[in-house]
Amino acid sequence: MKAVVSINSGSSSIKFSLFAILECGNLQLAAGGKIEKIGIAPALTARSVDGETLLEREWPGGASLSHADLLADLFAWGAEHPLEGREVIAIGHRVVHGGTEFAAPRLVDPELMDKLEALCPLAPLHQPHNLAAIRAIARLQPGLPQVACFDTAFHHDKPALASRFALPRALHDQGIRRYGFHGLSYEYIALRLAEIDPVLASGRVIAAHLGNGASLCAMENGQSVDTTMGFTALDGLMMGTRSGSLDPGVVLHLQTQMGMDPAEIEELLYRKSGLLGVSGLSSDMRTLAASASVQAEEAMALFAWRVCREIGALTSSLAGLDGIVFTAGIGENDAAMRSRICLRLAWLGLEIDELANAGDGPLISMPDSRVKAYVIPTDEERMIALHTLNIVEGNSV
Numbered sequence: 366m367k368a369v370v371s372i373n374s375g376s377s378s379i380k381f382s383l384f385a386i387l388e389c390g391n392l393q394l395a396a397g398g399k400i401e402k403i404g405i406a407p408a409l410t411a412r413s414v415d416g417e418t419l420l421e422r423e424w425p426g427g428a429s430l431s432h433a434d435l436l437a438d439l440f441a442w443g444a445e446h447p448l449e450g451r452e453v454i455a456i457g458h459r460v461v462h463g464g465t466e467f468a469a470p471r472l473v474d475p476e477l478m479d480k481l482e483a484l485c486p487l488a489p490l491h492q493p494h495n496l497a498a499i500r501a502i503a504r505l506q507p508g509l510p511q512v513a514c515f516d517t518a519f520h521h522d523k524p525a526l527a528s529r530f531a532l533p534r535a536l537h538d539q540g541i542r543r544y545g546f547h548g549l550s551y552e553y554i555a556l557r558l559a560e561i562d563p564v565l566a567s568g569r570v571i572a573a574h575l576g577n578g579a580s581l582c583a584m585e586n587g588q589s590v591d592t593t594m595g596f597t598a599l600d601g602l603m604m605g606t607r608s609g610s611l612d613p614g615v616v617l618h619l620q621t622q623m624g625m626d627p628a629e630i631e632e633l634l635y636r637k638s639g640l641l642g643v644s645g646l647s648s649d650m651r652t653l654a655a656s657a658s659v660q661a662e663e664a665m666a667l668f669a670w671r672v673c674r675e676i677g678a679l680t681s682s683l684a685g686l687d688g689i690v691f692t693a694g695i696g697e698n699d700a701a702m703r704s705r706i707c708l709r710l711a712w713l714g715l716e717i718d719e720l721a722n723a724g725d726g727p728l729i730s731m732p733d734s735r736v737k738a739y740v741i742p743t744d745e746e747r748m749i750a751l752h753t754l755n756i757v758e759g760n761s762v
Contacts, residue, residue, distance in 0.1 A: 366385050366386065366451050366452070367385075367386045367451065367452050367453075367454050368383050368384060368385050368386060368395065368451040368452065368453050368454070369383075369384050369386065369392070369453065369454060369455050369456070369457060369750045369753045369754055369757075370382065370383050370384075370453055370455075370456045370457070370750075371384070371456075371457045371458075371459075371745075371746040371747070371749035371750045371753065372456060372457070372458050372459070372498055372502075372749075373458075373459040373745060373746065373749070374432060374458070374459070374494045374495050374497065374498035375490075375491065375494055377401065377402060377403045377404055377405070378399055378400060378401040378402075378403060379399065379400040379403070379432060379435065379436065379498065380397070380398075380399050380746065381397060381398055381399070381400075381411075381439070381746075382394060382396070382397035382746040382747070382750065383395045383396045383397065383451070383453070384747070384750040385451055386454075386754065390754075392747065392750050392751065392754065393414075394414050394747070395413065395414055395451065396411060396412065396413050396414060396419060397411070397412065397414075397746070398410050398411035398412060398419075398420070400435050400436075400439065403430070403432060403435065404428060405428055406423065406424065406425050406426075406427060406428065407423070407424045407427045407430055407435055408421075408422070408423045408424070409421065409422040409423075409435065409438070409439065411439075420442055422438070431497070432494060432497045432498055432501060433497065433500070433501035433504070436498060436501045436502060436505065437501070437505055440502075440505050440506070453509070454510070454757060454758075455509065455510040455511065455512060455753050455754075455756070455757040456502055456509060456510075456511050456512070456753070457470070457511070457512045457513075457514055457749040457750055457752060457753030458473075458495060458498060458499055458511060458512065458513055458514065458749070459495060459514055459516060459549060459745060459749055460481060460492070460495045460496070460513040460514060460515050460516070461488040461491035461492050461495060461515075461516045461517070461546060461598065462481070462484040462487050462488040462491075462492050462515070462516070462517055462544070462546075463481075463484075463513075463515030463516075463517045463518055463521075464480070464483075464484050464487070464517070464540060464544075465540055465542070466480065467480075467513075467515050467517075467518060468515075468518050468521035468522070469515075469518055470512050470513060470514045470515070470518070470752040470753070470755070470756055471512070471513050471756075472510060472511070472512055472513075472756055472757075473499055473503075473510075473511040473512065473513055477513065478496065478499065478500075481495075481496055481513065482496060487544075487596065487597055488597060488598060489631070489635075490598070490635055491598065499511055499513070510756075510757050512749075512752060512753040512756045512757070514549060514748070514749045514752045514753070515548065516546045516547060516548045516549055517544045517545060517546060517548055518548050519545070519548030519549070519551050519552045519582075519589050520544060520545030520546075520548055520582075520589045520592055522588070522589070523545065523588075523589045523590055523591060523592070524590065524591075527543065527590065527591045527592075527682070528542045528543045528544070529542060529543070530542065530543065530595075530596070541596060542595075542596065543592075543594075543595035543596060543600075544594070544595065544596065545580075545582070545589065545592035545594050545595070546578075546580060546592075546594045546598045547574045547578070547580050547582070547592075547594070548589075549745040549748045549749060550572075550574050550692060550693065550743040550745050550748075551572050551574065551582045551584065551589065551592075552748055553743055553744050553745060553747065553748040554572045554574075554690055554692055554741055554743060555572075555584060555587040555588075556587075557741050558570065558587075558690060558739070558741065559587060561727060561739070561741070562688075562737070562739070565687055565688045565737055566586075566587055567586050567587070568585070568586070568687035568688065569583070569584075569585050569683040569684075569685050569686050569687045569688075570583075570584045570585075570686075570687060570688045570689070570690060571583050571584070571676055571679050571680070571683070571686060571688075571689050571690070572584060572689075572690045572692060573672065573676075573689060573690065573691050573692065573696050573706075574692055574693045574696065574743065575602075575672070575691065575692070575693050575694070575695040575696035575699075575702070576605075576693035576694035576695055576696070577604060577605035577606070577648060577694065578598060578604055578605070578607070579601075579602040579603070579604045579605075579609075579672075579693070579695070580592060580593045580594045580598075580601050580602055581593045581601070581602065581672070581675050581676060581679055582679075583679035583680075583682045583683045585683060590682055590683060591679055591682035591683075592679075593609075593610075593675050593679070599634055599635060601675065602668075602671050602672060602675060603639050603640065603643075603667060603668050603671045604639045604640070605639050605640050605641065605648035605649070606635065606636045606637065606638060606639045606640070606641045606642070606648045607634065607635055607636075607638060607639045608633075608634045608638035608639060608642070609639070609671060611634070616630060616634075619633070640653060640664045640665075640668060643660065643663060643664040643667055644656075644658070644660045644661045644663070644664035645660050646658060646660065646661055646664075647661075650665065650668075650694075650695050650699055650702065651699075653665055654699075654701065665702070665705070666705075668702070669702060669705040669706050669709065670709075672706050673706055673709040673710055676689070676706075676710060676713075680713065686713055686736055687736060687737065688736060688737040688738065688739065689707075689710075689715065689736065689737070689738045689739070690738075690739045690740075690741050691703055691729075691738070691739070691740045691741075692740070692741055692742065692743040693743055696740070697740055697741075697742050697743075700722050700723050703717075703722055703729065703738075703740070704717060704719065704722055707722075707729075707730075707738055710736070713735075713736050714734065714735030714736045715730060715734055715735070715736040715738060716730060716731040716733070716734040716735075717729060717730060717731070717734075717738060718730060718731045718734075722740075727739045727740055727741055
């Protein structure tokens, strides 16, 4: 049986999933796993779809091991232990930034890699690691097709006004514009919502991808209209360690009055702000919820405040609102945070059903709520696999 693999390579982790290609052309998750704590003490776990542990490995002294080193170990194991005889025909990758040029997945070639390398300054936390995984696999299996799937692509056709900053036109033409990210997640949510509630999916919906990285996307009829992230994935909502939207004057002040250089400012805004910076405790919402500290509560309250503030703005972009979808780590698993947000949005006509919110059902709003609220788990890995299959076999996503 043939299969495709999806890879999401981050700064300190690599997530991977193997999807079997069924005779009908559909994809079935067969196995998945994660290499985490890269740069510290890497650990690899792979499990079957039934939860059986297929591989566990740790490198306690492996702080110097690169993404390429660890992928080589994973591929070596895969060559010796093929999963039920499945032949991997292609590998798909999440690539955070596609710039102005790439509005759809692309088969990887040297020219594409050069263009994506040039975009690394726009996504310094993600793009270099995305590309490192592609290069590593190209060295390990040079004949295996690889497909780049762009997180910016879903937003590529949003209205022109939604992409502009109020800067000189020449800068816009040079690519300084609002791109938007988390596109693979939003594309999957649009597909799933069309299956669950096709009437709502054809209307005005805000999807809330709330995790360590967080953003919102305003969609109409399943298409991106506006989103909170802009030129980089630093913009918009407050996140785990990222500041989100910030008065540009703050950056100028940090530079001119406090003597911080660009590297120090990048470290502050990307890695020391957000939930971690406000709480002084953690970037993990679960840790904050378990804490009795005033600062932890303030961080959670600010997160909810910022989400609701941006939902109000995106409602204006849509000229109204029919529904909200919560997804990603916080959105899918934190009922208390969902409740905080929904209660602040009562003015929009959203009435949360607290019992449903605490349960397992996807619909968490009251039956007569004018604005519906759903919880839909995202699946970026499946979206990557669907695009990869589309590229290599000509199927339609």
